[in-house]
Amino acid sequence: MASEILMPALSPTMTEGTLARWLVAEGAAIRAGDIIAEIETDKATMEVEAIEDGILAKILVAEGSANVPVNQPIALLAEEGEDLDSLTVPNAAGEPPAPPQPAPADPAPADPSPADPAPPQPAEKPAGPAQPKQTTNRLFASPLARRIAAQNDLDLSGLTGSGPHGRIIRADIEEALATAAAGSSQSAGRAAAGSLAAAGERFVPHSAMRKTIAQRLQQSKQEAPHFYLTVECCIDQLLASRKALNETAPDGIKISVNDMIIRAAGMALKAVPEVNGWYEEEGCRYFDRADISMAVAIEGGLITPIIRSVESLGLAELSELTKSLAEKAREGKLAPQDYTGGGFTISNLGMFGVQEFAAVINPPQAAILAVGAGEEKPVVRDGQIAITTMMKVTLSADHRIVDGALGARWLQSFKGFVENPVTMLL
Secondary structure: OOEEEEOOOOOOOOOEEEEEEEOOOOOOEEOOOOEEEEEEOOOOEEEEEOOOOEEEEEEOOOOOEEEEEOOOEEEEEEOOOOOHHHOOOOOOOOOOOOOOOOOOOOOOOOOOOOOOOOOOOOOOOOHHHHHHHHHHHHOOEOHHHHHHHHHOOOOHHHOOOOOHHHOEOHHHHHHHHHHHHHHHHHHHHHHHHOOOOOOOOOOOOOOHHHHHHHHHHHHHHHHOOEEEEEEEEEOHHHHHHHHHHHHHOOOOOOOOHHHHHHHHHHHHHHHOHHHOEEEEOOEEEEOOOOOEEEOEEEOOEEEOOEEOOHHHOOHHHHHHHHHHHHHHHHOOOOOHHHHOOOOEEEEEOHHHOOOOOOOOOOOOEOEEEEEEEEEEEEEEEOOEEEEEEEEEEEEEEEOOOOOHHHHHHHHHHHHHHHHOHHHHHO
16 A cells, blocks of 8 residues: 655754755655655755555655655655556645545536526626636645634635645745735835836845744844843963974864864853753753854755853864864754754854854853954053954853853853963863
């Protein structure tokens, strides 16, 4: 008996994905473990494996289909020798097809002639277009698409579905609304200026990653009461230590300032473990390990792969891990375990010359550290003016789990490790 291949949940936050590419054709024999498709999630492009042997009897979701909900059937897998012509195809919602019904003739065939049906129903509006609308309840549309359409007073009867079997899906609704919005904007522009503006503009639909970033960070700012603490760290000794380490490091190892900052943050999380946690409705969850999320800018957004057990890693091993994870992130090859979890995040914009900024907390984590650029500046020490390289860092903390004094203690600990880097190697 044929079984359904469902859109898999490839990460804990995934609710829908884009079926980027089928790697096998209809009718092909597949074995458990074979790679059959590529799915684009809000984090990366992932390969999908077959979980059992069989024949790929029917592809239900075409390549390039976006916003395919998790657990929606995307294909049918038949047993070897099974009659493929007898297979039943579920609808796009994953429900079995409705039993065959007679061709949809007039619901009340009082007049057997095929004449224009308008005369029996003189309606409020011209009868011609009104009659076909009686069949709008037969339109194939997902529940989500119907809900969004209803919220925006959008008539589904004028849409052509891009889902399986012509089903109207969320993407079709969003495209129609975007088109309508663009038309309204252009009309307003014409009314104000008398003609279309010559200046160029373009509309770029949100990617799954951009939607997820927007949703999560909006949620963070709405739900987590952020507060911010900033300190300046002298990094002269850190820079000197880094230079000495790189001069003696094996070939291929190049320790960065960011690696040393991550190490210092890991040691500070062990020293002040109350900052290493999540706020949850029923309580606060704290972690023994310093698993630190590292913000990596990629095309179209931002992703935070995780360096696990930072406190137990040497700087050479830490450097290799950060480099490997950053490369995988930019190539879209991160696996779910590479970015799931983490108790703390570091966002470093110092390499872009940014002196100081405040980052948005990565929920449900308790805090995020924003790292600015190191700059030479005059400072007074022992009554003398000296030129010192200073670096500003800002801790954004969730006041529901981290109080002001606690955040200040963590920053003091971090500053101590940065300014005396030998202590974080003990």
